[in-house]
Amino acid sequence: MAKGENYSVVGQRVTRVEGYDKVTGEARYVADLHLPGMLFGKILRSPFPHARILNIDTSKAEKVRGVKAVVTAEDTIKRQWGAFFADQYPLSVGKVRYVGEEVAAVAAIDPDTAEDALHLIEVDYEELPAVFDAEQAMQEGAPLIHDNKPRNIAMTIDVERGDIQRAFADSDVIVEDTFESIPQWHCAIETIGSVAEYAPSGKYTIYMNTQTLFMARYRVAAALGVRETDVRVIQSAVGGGFGGKSCDDNNAIVAAILARKTRKPVKVINTREDEFLAGSRPRVNMKIWVRMGFKKDGRIRAKQLRIIADNGAYSGKAPAITGVAALRHDTCYKYSDVKTQAYLVYTNKIPTGAFRGFGNPSAEWAVEQAIDMGANELGIDPLQIARMNAAGPGYVSPHGNRVTSCELGQCIDMVEKMMDWKTKRAGKKPDTGLGLACTVHVSGKRHFGDYDGGSATIKINEDGKALILCGEGEVGQGAATAMCQIAAEELGVPIGDVEISQADTDLTTFCLGAFGSRVTYVGGNAVRDAAAKAKQQILETASEMLEARPDDLVVEHGKVYVKGAEAKAVSVADVARARLFRRGGAPVVASGSFDADSVLQDETRYGNESGAYNFGCQAAEVEVDTETGQVKVLKYVATSDCGTVINPIGAEGQVEGSLAQGLGYALIEGLRMEEGRPINPNFSDYRLPSMRDMPDLEHAFAASYEPTGPFGAKGLGELGMDPTAAVISNAIFDAVGVRIKTLPITPEKVLKALREREK
Amino acid sequence: MKRHQALNVNGEEYDIEIEPNRLLLHALRDDIGLTGTKEGCSIGVCGACSVIVGGRLVSSCLTLAVACQGKEITTIEGLAKDGKLHPLQQAFLEYGGFQCGICTPGQIIAAKALLDSNPHPTEEEIKEWMSGNLCRCTGYYKIFESIMAVVQNKVRAEDLTARERREARIQSLGVYKSSS
Ligand code: FES
Ligand code: FES
Numbered sequence: 017m018a019k020g021e022n023y024s025v026v027g028q029r030v031t032r033v034e035g036y037d038k039v040t041g042e043a044r045y046v047a048d049l050h051l052p053g054m055l056f057g058k059i060l061r062s063p064f065p066h067a068r069i070l071n072i073d074t075s076k077a078e079k080v081r082g083v084k085a086v087v088t089a090e091d092t093i094k095r096q097w098g099a100f101f102a103d104q105y106p107l108s109v110g111k112v113r114y115v116g117e118e119v120a121a122v123a124a125i126d127p128d129t130a131e132d133a134l135h136l137i138e139v140d141y142e143e144l145p146a147v148f149d150a151e152q153a154m155q156e157g158a159p160l161i162h163d164n165k166p167r168n169i170a171m172t173i174d175v176e177r178g179d180i181q182r183a184f185a186d187s188d189v190i191v192e193d194t195f196e197s198i199p200q201w202h203c204a205i206e207t208i209g210s211v212a213e214y215a216p217s218g219k220y221t222i223y224m225n226t227q228t229l230f231m232a233r234y235r236v237a238a239a240l241g242v243r244e245t246d247v248r249v250i251q252s253a254v255g256g257g258f259g260g261k262s263c264d265d266n267n268a269i270v271a272a273i274l275a276r277k278t279r280k281p282v283k284v285i286n287t288r289e290d291e292f293l294a295g296s297r298p299r300v301n302m303k304i305w306v307r308m309g310f311k312k313d314g315r316i317r318a319k320q321l322r323i324i325a326d327n328g329a330y331s332g333k334a335p336a337i338t339g340v341a342a343l344r345h346d347t348c349y350k351y352s353d354v355k356t357q358a359y360l361v362y363t364n365k366i367p368t369g370a371f372r373g374f375g376n377p378s379a380e381w382a383v384e385q386a387i388d389m390g391a392n393e394l395g396i397d398p399l400q401i402a403r404m405n406a407a408g409p410g411y412v413s414p415h416g417n418r419v420t421s422c423e424l425g426q427c428i429d430m431v432e433k434m435m436d437w438k439t440k441r442a443g444k445k446p447d448t449g450l451g452l453a454c455t456v457h458v459s460g461k462r463h464f465g466d467y468d469g470g471s472a473t474i475k476i477n478e479d480g481k482a483l484i485l486c487g488e489g490e491v492g493q494g495a496a497t498a499m500c501q502i503a504a505e506e507l508g509v510p511i512g513d514v515e516i517s518q519a520d521t522d523l524t525t526f527c528l529g530a531f532g533s534r535v536t537y538v539g540g541n542a543v544r545d546a547a548a549k550a551k552q553q554i555l556e557t558a559s560e561m562l563e564a565r566p567d568d569l570v571v572e573h574g575k576v577y578v579k580g581a582e583a584k585a586v587s588v589a590d591v592a593r594a595r596l597f598r599r600g601g602a603p604v605v606a607s608g609s610f611d612a613d614s615v616l617q618d619e620t621r622y623g624n625e626s627g628a629y630n631f632g633c634q635a636a637e638v639e640v641d642t643e644t645g646q647v648k649v650l651k652y653v654a655t656s657d658c659g660t661v662i663n664p665i666g667a668e669g670q671v672e673g674s675l676a677q678g679l680g681y682a683l684i685e686g687l688r689m690e691e692g693r694p695i696n697p698n699f700s701d702y703r704l705p706s707m708r709d710m711p712d713l714e715h716a717f718a719a720s721y722e723p724t725g726p727f728g729a730k731g732l733g734e735l736g737m738d739p740t741a742a743v744i745s746n747a748i749f750d751a752v753g754v755r756i757k758t759l760p761i762t763p764e765k766v767l768k769a770l771r772e773r774e775k
Numbered sequence: 776m777k778r779h780q781a782l783n784v785n786g787e788e789y790d791i792e793i794e795p796n797r798l799l800l801h802a803l804r805d806d807i808g809l810t811g812t813k814e815g816c817s818i819g820v821c822g823a824c825s826v827i828v829g830g831r832l833v834s835s836c837l838t839l840a841v842a843c844q845g846k847e848i849t850t851i852e853g854l855a856k857d858g859k860l861h862p863l864q865q866a867f868l869e870y871g872g873f874q875c876g877i878c879t880p881g882q883i884i885a886a887k888a889l890l891d892s893n894p895h896p897t898e899e900e901i902k903e904w905m906s907g908n909l910c911r912c913t914g915y916y917k918i919f920e921s922i923m924a925v926v927q928n929k930v931r932a933e934d935l936t937a938r939e940r941r942e943a944r945i946q947s948l949g950v951y952k953s954s955s
Contacts (some may be wrong), residue, residue, distance in 0.1 A: 035868045037881065038873055041809070047810075204875070669914075669917060674914070699820040
């Protein structure tokens with residue numbers, strides 16, 4: 017059971033540290049920044065999905081009054097960059113590979129002038145044959161997108177554990193089918209943007225709404241061909257990330273190039289159209305063929321996947337995402353024999369990338385439906401199948417993922433109770449049905465080299481207030497508040513006595529940033545370590561002041577005293593001053609760090625992705641209108657095992673927000689594309705769920721404690737998004753007996769399936 | 776041609792020089808410097824740019840600044856008085872009605888417009904009205920709860936100033952227990 021009951025700050029409904037600024041409109045987002053002499057940058061994008069650039073004439077644009085610079089690849093070092101494969105340029109060199117690619121850019125005294133000048137840049141293109149379908153792109157003779165990638169294959173995975181043939185031969189029931197997902201855009205209400213400055217000494221300062229500061233610094237420096245410390249990245253308030261602001265796009269790099277050329281601060285804020293075309297890299301769409309074998313009693317015996325992942329024109333994080341889709345789910349259930357083949361394929365489309373769930377939502381869309389099909393064939397309640405196969409503490413996946421804490425079983429039990437599963441199943445009403453799915457996610461991921469760590473510094477100010485210096489940053493999810501709670505708990509000071517700095521690569525130590533549900537777990541552990549070390553210093557000095565042994569002291573509510581002698585307490589502020597203001601004095605300051613006990617995957621993809629795994633089970637009750645095909649979610653239940661809940665407001669918010677994105681993914685989101693060109697890249701064509709679309713939701717957190725986490729906590733941010741689409745599809749099948757295999761599940765598709773069934 | 780324009784925002788007169796096609800959104804943000812009003816979609820869909828003009832809720836990304844001559848404009852910056860939060864702001868803070876905060880000024884302004892004209896809306900009325908304000912972070916549940924808290928008078932009476940609020944961030948709601 018949770019060991020968190022005695023915590024004083026951890027587990028409390030603490031309001032946001034930056035909350036006051038956000039509810040009053042005072043929080044400074046990157047678009048709100050204005051520097052003296054600042055110019056505005058706009059980017060000219062390719063209108064063609066695949067074309068050679070024969071010539072660019074910028075002379076007319078340069079003559080426009082108010083234009084201060086026009087840049088093309090000639091103003092760059094023409095070096096490719098990218099998270100895993102260096103395959104994209106800041107500004108196109110030689111050819112363009114998707115509609116929206118950055119070809120040139122303008123800096124001018126105001127955005128309208130810059131926009132006008134864009135139209136005067138003359139680019140001669142020679143159109144090339146293009147390919148938009150990943151399977152076609154893999155064929156011999158398909159147009160080649162990158163010269164060094166034969167058959168347009170960016171990466172392949174081919175892994176078999178156990179003996180898949182024997183396992184299928186040994187199965188009593190085998191199901192197989194193909195499921196297709198869609199590219200989903202993050203649609204953070206704030207688009208990507210940067211304000212870049214260049215000092216003639218050679219240093220760039222970039223205010224960015226990135227969720228991964230140090231990775232941004234690394235990539236921007238690589239693209240500009242400078243040292244990492246020649247780039248200082250300062251995080252502004254971030255208006256939503258969800259993976260889309262992890263610096264796989266060129267926005268900040270173009271701003272930096274313009275700033276260097278003009279020697280003026282330059283602001284480049286994506287329009288909504290920019291954002292759809294070349295901003296946040298949408299979810300990798302995948303076509304997944306799945307085959308699963310079961311024993312008569314419902315045990316999973318074999319699983320085989322073949323994944324074709326549509327990478328788009330450049331790779332970003334798609335290689336890692338495809339890896340997750342291929343292997344991660346094998347940590348959710350007790351698997352023995354599995355085989356996965358995956359191909360990541362270039363096409364002349366918008367590059368794809370990291371989006372909350374990171375490959376998991378696509379894989380679970382397929383696998384959790386296959387399990388539901390198996391349950392149906394076996395005539396066993398899918399909830400029983402989930403329970404019977406669920407991973408537990410100590411489970412090691414076929415690929416080496418080592419599960420420490422795991423309360424998946426408890427999550428399934430809670431879903432059963434909260435959904436009133438048995439009663440509803442027994443009394444099934446026409447056109448109404450129940451569906452469920454389970455999920456697993458990581459708490460940090462060892463894949464950027466052999467490092468899965470974080471660090472932080474805490475200093476105690478002379479007034480007793482603690483300041484956390486941490487580079488993980490805040491993207492809106494509440495990381496800063498969780499960090500403050502962790503520090504307050506460890507230090508023994510009130511939450512009001514803890515502050516956290518803005519993340520800034522020049523002032524905070526290296527952190528990987530917000531991805532892989534890692535910040536609370538990895539960053540939180542680092543903060544806790546720093547706090548413990550700072551507390552050691554406090555105890556040391558206080559022991560001199562109180563003439564007692566450090567071991568006999570307690571720090572509580574900002575006071576230090578000898579156990580049982582609270583009346584003779586000194587304050588943390590007294591101690592900080594006493595330590596500093598004396599001959600040879602020193603501030604109370606300490607750095608802490610943490611590196612998860614994970615193992616980098618070897619060339620066969622065997623390893624241990626993360627230090628801890630988070631689990632969840634979700635269920636939906638839906639009603640299908642057989643006249644219109646409309647699906648109505650009557651009730652939704654989400655349970656999560658994220659270890660100790662550091663802040664219930666934040667944790668609930670993560671689950672609720674995930675559900676909205678999951679339902680959007682399942683039912684409504686997507687852009688109409690023609691020849692790699694989005695027809696209407698805006699919010700009227702790309703519909704997002706609104707308040708009236710949200711169903712009744714009940715959620716709960718398992719009583720759980722992760723021994724390696726800060727106060728028992730592990731990750732949560734992505735978990736809720738992963739299984740939702742499959743949950744809805746399984747419920748529709750239970751309701752009306754048709755299975756939708758491509759996303760999104762539109763009323764038209766449901767109607768069509770119903771009609772076909774009647775035939 | 777730029778011309779002189781007076782705008783009354785949050786009870787203050789501002790004199791600015793703008794083109795006749797200047798959008799209210801940009802006049803507020805760039806000419807006056809009130810950046811609390813946000814731009815999300817630029818086409819009147821997301822509600823991030825919501826402001827109240829002459830008592831009506833408008834999308835400032837679709838409204839010309841010149842059309843607001845002589846009307847009272849209320850933006851998010853006009854809600855807190857002397858450091859004391861408006862009950863809606865307080866409710867959003869306490870009930871977690873925001874995460875990244877980019878949609879929040881628009882959400883709070885839209886909710887204010889609703890409650891100004893209808894102080895006791897039904898749940899359905901809230902959901903319908905607020906569906907013009909998109910949020911990609913919260914899933915809307917806590918926005919709804921925040922507004923309901925104001926409707927039901929549940930927001931704590933003692934208006935805390937910014938400083939007091941910072942010092943007393945823990946609500947008296949107790950330690951979280953899982954529902955199992
Ligand atoms: S920016 Fe005005 S409605 Fe979206
Ligand atoms: S709080 Fe982030 S969009 Fe609403």
